[in-house]
Amino acid sequence: NAGVTQTPKFQVLKTGQSMTLQCAQDMNHEYMSWYRQDPGMGLRLIHYSVGAGITDQGEVPNGYNVSRSTTEDFPLRLLSAAPSQTSVYFCASSEGTIANTGELFFGEGSRLTVL
């Protein structure tokens, strides 16, 4: 059981470049979300989705776009990369609400460096 799969694991970009971080889950989870992790900052929610065709902004959405065309996939797009977007990005999914399942399943992370 693959769980939550993120690609790529590592990426280096130049300022102004665009790219897409891929996230796929094979657990038929309705909820999917993207977090960024920065030293001393914990995890901050970027965007989330409660089902195919539905997305919403989290705490730090600026500079990122998402779409959810299928239940399985939830890509995160960086429109014009900036050094402030250097971070480790985590995709997570859950079967339902935290109240029902109490658990998010995380991918292994994508480490992005913007020069």
Place this chain on the structure above:
Amino acid sequence: AQSVTQLDSQVPVFEEAPVELRCNYSSSVSVYLFWYVQYPNQGLQLLLKYLSGSTLVKGINGFEAEFNKSQTSFHLRKPSVHISDTAEYFCAVSPMYSGGGADGLTFGKGTHLIIQP
């Protein structure tokens, strides 16, 4: 809005000693409480959770936590740690009124548990 304070950014402990990682939260409404663990170069995984019922919650790998509503705390404990417990530990809360959606989940900044041989 909710906030989570993990009082120690780093906790060094000798192997086989007990450990307590502290977590305090602030919220004007009732909350669900969680501890997640992140091993080096991995994603987070659920350690334990408090949704309702008994305030003492047992999780995986011998960890337990106690919910104290009056002190708004949810401290994580283990009676005897091992080298393999070296990891980053995150406390998180979610307000009950939100239905527990992922958008309502707020993480603390993490505590790095360092096990010394």
